[in-house]
Amino acid sequence: MHPAPSIVLFTVLTGLGLGQMAWLGLGLGPDEGLFRWLACALALALAGAGGLASTGHLGRRENAWRAFSQWRSSWLSREACLMVAAMAFFGLYAAIWCLGGVRLWGLGLAAAALALATIQATAMIYAQLKAVPRWSVTPTPALFLVTGLTGGLLANGAVSGLVGAGLAGAAVPGWWAALALAVAAGVAVWWQTSAAGAGRASQGSSVESATGLGFMGRVRSFEAPHTGSNYLLREMAFEVGRKRAFELRRLGAVLGYLAPLVLSLAALGLGGWLMVLALVAHVMGMLALRWLFFAEAEHVQALYYGKR
Amino acid sequence: MTTLPETTGRKLGLVIDLDTCVGCHACAVSCKEWNTGGTGAPLADTDAYGADPSGAWLNRVHTYEVQPQNGPAQMVHFPKSCLHCEDAPCVTVCPTGASYKRVEDGIVLVNEDTCMGCGLCAWACPYGAREMDPVAGVMKKCTLCVDRIYNQNLPEEDRVPACVRACPTGARHFGDLGDPSSDISKLVAERGGYDLMPEQGTKPVNQYLPPRQRDAWASELGGCDSAPFNLADLAEPETADNAGGFLGWLDKALERIG
Numbered sequence: 001m002h003p004a005p006s007i008v009l010f011t012v013l014t015g016l017g018l019g020q021m022a023w024l025g026l027g028l029g030p031d032e033g034l035f036r037w038l039a040c041a042l043a044l045a046l047a048g049a050g051g052l053a054s055t056g057h058l059g060r061r062e063n064a065w066r067a068f069s070q071w072r073s074s075w076l077s078r079e080a081c082l083m084v085a086a087m088a089f090f091g092l093y094a095a096i097w098c099l100g101g102v103r104l105w106g107l108g109l110a111a112a113a114l115a116l117a118t119i120q121a122t123a124m125i126y127a128q129l130k131a132v133p134r135w136s137v138t139p140t141p142a143l144f145l146v147t148g149l150t151g152g153l154l155a156n157g158a159v160s161g162l163v164g165a166g167l168a169g170a171a172v173p174g175w176w177a178a179l180a181l182a183v184a185a186g187v188a189v190w191w192q193t194s195a196a197g198a199g200r201a202s203q204g205s206s207v208e209s210a211t212g213l214g215f216m217g218r219v220r221s222f223e224a225p226h227t228g229s230n231y232l233l234r235e236m237a238f239e240v241g242r243k244r245a246f247e248l249r250r251l252g253a254v255l256g257y258l259a260p261l262v263l264s265l266a267a268l269g270l271g272g273w274l275m276v277l278a279l280v281a282h283v284m285g286m287l288a289l290r291w292l293f294f295a296e297a298e299h300v301q302a303l304y305y306g307k308r
Numbered sequence: 309m310t311t312l313p314e315t316t317g318r319k320l321g322l323v324i325d326l327d328t329c330v331g332c333h334a335c336a337v338s339c340k341e342w343n344t345g346g347t348g349a350p351l352a353d354t355d356a357y358g359a360d361p362s363g364a365w366l367n368r369v370h371t372y373e374v375q376p377q378n379g380p381a382q383m384v385h386f387p388k389s390c391l392h393c394e395d396a397p398c399v400t401v402c403p404t405g406a407s408y409k410r411v412e413d414g415i416v417l418v419n420e421d422t423c424m425g426c427g428l429c430a431w432a433c434p435y436g437a438r439e440m441d442p443v444a445g446v447m448k449k450c451t452l453c454v455d456r457i458y459n460q461n462l463p464e465e466d467r468v469p470a471c472v473r474a475c476p477t478g479a480r481h482f483g484d485l486g487d488p489s490s491d492i493s494k495l496v497a498e499r500g501g502y503d504l505m506p507e508q509g510t511k512p513v514n515q516y517l518p519p520r521q522r523d524a525w526a527s528e529l530g531g532c533d534s535a536p537f538n539l540a541d542l543a544e545p546e547t548a549d550n551a552g553g554f555l556g557w558l559d560k561a562l563e564r565i566g
Binding site: 057063132207213224304 | 310326369388428435445
């Protein structure tokens with residue numbers, strides 16, 4: 001599948017912001033000082049920026065508002081509605097917390113639940129597509145949820161690290177972040193292991209089933225319908241860059257999990273500011289891995305072209 | 309709403325005869341011609357006369373080589389367009405309500421006025437039947453020529469999809485596949501019409517009729533026993549050495565006596 005930069009950015013940034021909202025809504029972080037202001041602003045900014053990025057690939061942006069209408073059937077519509085609801089609930093919770101100094105736990109819980117539901121809906125946009133087995137037969141919702149929660153924890157940790165060493169320990173102790181990263185890496189390995197077996201054949205799709213000609217013999221694409229490229233090939237037979245998938249995945253694992261894990265533990269002794277580096281490394285790693293999530297996914301329609 | 313109707317009054321669709329199709333692409337060209345001048349945005353092309361032409365088409369003709377276990381390979385021309393699935397995954401994923409399946413006849417359509425061009429429906433379709441218009445930025449797909457089949461301004465023989473009207477070999481049939489007594493349903497039953505990618509669970513309305521096996525090695529045909537069947541033999545003129553019939557018998561008989 002074509003890894004549009006707008007979609008890679010959208011899924012990574014909203015995951016981060018919503019993960020942050022979930023932790024803050026659940027009561028993480030100290031009540032005093034700059035932390036609450038910066039953390040709430042960052043969470044809303046990340047989720048908002050991600051939401052805006054998602055409109056980057058639309059053909060008709062003026063119709064984007066209609067995406068709030070089909071929540072009864074469409075995961076993309078549910079995602080849009082939940083995103084706005086999560087940001088509204090969290091915005092209210094953040095305003096009362098920052099301005100009034102009171103954390104309304106009921107409102108916080110609702111914001112956290114909505115944030116997690118939004119990440120789930122984002123994952124379901126991809127996990128619902130039977131035509132892309134690499135997304136539909138793998139634990140994609142678990143991957144997105146754990147990735148978002150880990151990123152959110154690191155982002156909150158980075159904010160507490162920025163606003164002062166004194167608060168760093170209280171907000172997000174480095175060992176919390178390290179534990180979350182270890183769990184996230186485990187889930188990523190679990191997803192990757194199931195993705196390895198999630199070829200198009202895993203659902204019984206082949207050029208024989210696609211054409212229905214398997215009863216006669218072995219089927220091979222002899223001639224494509226057109227000599228040039230087209231939307232179907234650009235969008236759903238994305239073969240560029242898969243050659244370097246192994247190197248990119250290794251880079252993603254080191255930057256996304258290993259480096260932040262080491263930095264989080266180092267932050268315990270050397271100071272909270274290292275959490276900022278941990279966050280930056282993690283986001284870069286996640287961008288690489290999310291790019292691969294799209295680039296490596298094969299669509300069954302490419303079988304008609306004899307392509308992957 | 310982009311929920312699917314429980315049932316549709318009729319199930320209009322196409323039946324494509326892979327035995328008859330000669331791969332001339334007339335259906336694809338006729339489709340492009342009709343739909344670029346239709347009620348929606350034109351079916352645009354980019355760099356149409358340049359080095360890298362590309363564009364939106366609603367019907368494309370693939371060609372496959374099928375290699376049987378024993379026998380010569382066979383060429384199969386394979387036109388592919390929207391199958392107007394009963395359980396259309398492209399419809400339910402649509403966030404704006406632009407994609408819908410008509411209750412009255414089961415045709416799957418896109419409302420170009422409300423489509424935001426996100427492309428998720430094209431991702432959801434296992435058949436590659438939806439293409440984004442490169443200029444208008446809206447999703448395009450086969451409309452089953454909804455602007456022809458009910459069009460009272462056209463002569464009656466033209467009230468079929470453009471591809472069906474254009475096909476010079478009669479390889480494309482149009483009708484109600486939900487009515488078992490319709491000509492098209494009888495044709496499907498008679499010829500063993502099948503679904504594409506049944507494992508995807510989309511329940512396509514369009515059906516494909518299988519090609520008949522055209523050639524086989526002579527040993528498969530029977531009658532020639534173990535001798536390899538040589539087409540050149542048929543064209544070879546009779547000579548004294550290979551004469552058949554009475555002369556051949558005489559030749560062999562004299563040889564035995566001699």
